[in-house]
Amino acid sequence: LVFAAAESDRNYEDLYLFTTQAAPQAEEMLTLLTSIADAQQQVLQTDLNVGKQRLRVMQVQTILGGLLSLVLGLSMINIFQRSVSGPVQRLHAAAQRISIGDLDVRAPVESGDEIGRLAAAFNSMTHRLQETIDNLERLYRISQGVMSARDLSDLVAEVVEGGNIPVINRAVLNLFEFDDQQQVVGMTVIANWYSGRGTPPSPPGTRYLRTDLELIDLLRARQPLFFNDLLHDPRTDPATHAVAKRLHIRAMAVLPLWRQDQQIGVLLLEGDEPYEFSEQEIRPYASLLVQLAVAIENRRLLEQTQQRAIELDRAKKLAEAANQAKSDFLARMSHELRTPLNAILGYAQILRRDASLTASQESAVRVIQESGEHLLTLIGDILDLSRIEAQRLELYPTDFDLADFLDGIVEMFRIRIQEKPDVALVYSPGPDLPARVHADAKRLRQVLINLIENAIKFTEQGKVIFRVETLAQQTPPDTEGSAGPSPGTARLRFQIEDTGIGMSADEMERIFRPFEQGDNQALRAQGAGLGL
Numbered sequence: 001l002v003f004a005a006a007e008s009d010r011n012y013e014d015l016y017l018f019t020t021q022a023a024p025q026a027e028e029m030l031t032l033l034t035s036i037a038d039a040q041q042q043v044l045q046t047d048l049n050v051g052k053q054r055l056r057v058m059q060v061q062t063i064l065g066g067l068l069s070l071v072l073g074l075s076m077i078n079i080f081q082r083s084v085s086g087p088v089q090r091l092h093a094a095a096q097r098i099s100i101g102d103l104d105v106r107a108p109v110e111s112g113d114e115i116g117r118l119a120a121a122f123n124s125m126t127h128r129l130q131e132t133i134d135n136l137e138r139l140y141r142i143s144q145g146v147m148s149a150r151d152l153s154d155l156v157a158e159v160v161e162g163g164n165i166p167v168i169n170r171a172v173l174n175l176f177e178f179d180d181q182q183q184v185v186g187m188t189v190i191a192n193w194y195s196g197r198g199t200p201p202s203p204p205g206t207r208y209l210r211t212d213l214e215l216i217d218l219l220r221a222r223q224p225l226f227f228n229d230l231l232h233d234p235r236t237d238p239a240t241h242a243v244a245k246r247l248h249i250r251a252m253a254v255l256p257l258w259r260q261d262q263q264i265g266v267l268l269l270e271g272d273e274p275y276e277f278s279e280q281e282i283r284p285y286a287s288l289l290v291q292l293a294v295a296i297e298n299r300r301l302l303e304q305t306q307q308r309a310i311e312l313d314r315a316k317k318l319a320e321a322a323n324q325a326k327s328d329f330l331a332r333m334s335h336e337l338r339t340p341l342n343a344i345l346g347y348a349q350i351l352r353r354d355a356s357l358t359a360s361q362e363s364a365v366r367v368i369q370e371s372g373e374h375l376l377t378l379i380g381d382i383l384d385l386s387r388i389e390a391q392r393l394e395l396y397p398t399d400f401d402l403a404d405f406l407d408g409i410v411e412m413f414r415i416r417i418q419e420k421p422d423v424a425l426v427y428s429p430g431p432d433l434p435a436r437v438h439a440d441a442k443r444l445r446q447v448l449i450n451l452i453e454n455a456i457k458f459t460e461q462g463k464v465i466f467r468v469e470t471l472a473q474q475t476p477p478d479t480e481g482s483a484g485p486s487p488g489t490a491r492l493r494f495q496i497e498d499t500g501i502g503m504s505a506d507e508m509e510r511i512f513r514p515f516e517q518g519d520n521q522a523l524r525a526q527g528a529g530l531g532l
Helices: 002-099 114-148 152-163 238-247 279-352 359-389 402-419 441-457 505-510
Strands: 168-178 184-194 207-209 225-227 251-258 263-271 398-401 423-429 436-439 462-474 489-498
Touching: 002 114, 152 168, 152 184, 184 263, 251 279, 263 279, 279 359, 398 402, 402 423, 402 441, 402 462, 441 462, 441 489
Parallel strands: 423 462
Antiparallel strands: 168 184, 168 263, 184 207, 225 251, 251 263, 398 436, 462 489
């Protein structure tokens, strides 16, 4: 407790000393600290102002730097566009002009980089394209000229002049001649072309034998051959040199003409001076050879066809003249034979009326009359044949009673068929036959008589059936139900059947030709083959 009291007193003294002595010092220190704080605040304010000023300067510098970078960037873009995009755009514009057919345009080569090399390749491609199109146009013009050429000489001229090779001064078109083994035995000049300079070519029609052709092995080529100088070409030999010197040939193009895997000939383009053939000049000829061979073959066939047509026309005129002479002769002879024959028939009829004739005499007169009638029928058939061949057979239709017409024909054959007791004639008319018809009664009678007569002639046993029936009949609508006969059209079928020897299919094709009969030799003498 003593120590606690002492300590308490001591603390009290310290507090007293602090309040009496430290307070003024604290105020001084506070004043000093306040002045220091004010000074520091002024310094900080100054630094802040300086920082703000520097910040504004930096902002201005940043903006100016950005603007400068933007300007520089735009400048770089512009420079890049001019150096890269510009040539590409010009290439694109040139390609568009080419696409519309302007092949004269060229892309400018502005540098040696990739763009420049691309422009150079583009120009090279355009140049080749223009050459190709020019060659195609030239080939088309030559082809049109070949197809429109009037003859082979014009054809050769079209090929030479269309090729436009200045050194060529003559051309010769040769066709090869082959033996049975398809070996060349010679050739013939069929056309040529001559510019008027140098030695003229061989005229058309000149023929060379195999032994005369020093160049035959050279001409038998599968592909076109081009010789810039025959005298210095390693493919030629001394014999070729001799021929070239004799004919004054230095440059030559050998164009083989093939047709169906066979070389039919060769076209030679010859020049009197050495000449280096270019690929652009060679290509059109190589493409033209097939068409040229076809044109030559077509013209050869056309010439043969025209010659054949002339020969056929001449033969036709001779045949027509001979046929006309035959028809005139038959017509005159038919009329001249009828007059005495009618007289014979008339006297035979008078003799048959004589009651004093014996049986043998009456039989002889009957034979005379029947033979005369048969001969008269034959003469009528010959006269009709001559009219048909001269296209002068005309029909004269009239109205007649069909039943009376058919009955008359049947009655005539009932008398004739009595000579064949084993043959019966059956007449079977249809129930709906028209009463009257409008037709050529003479020609219809002639047809029916020939058919029935043939049926009876070639039938020895059995029957001959004569049928007539209506297949179709039409009556005009305005006359239906009216009284009396009605005008209209009817289709009738006349049918003759027999049980005779018959006919084969081959005979059926031949019997309707003039002077043709069946193959039965025993019955061929019974007619001349003119009735049907």
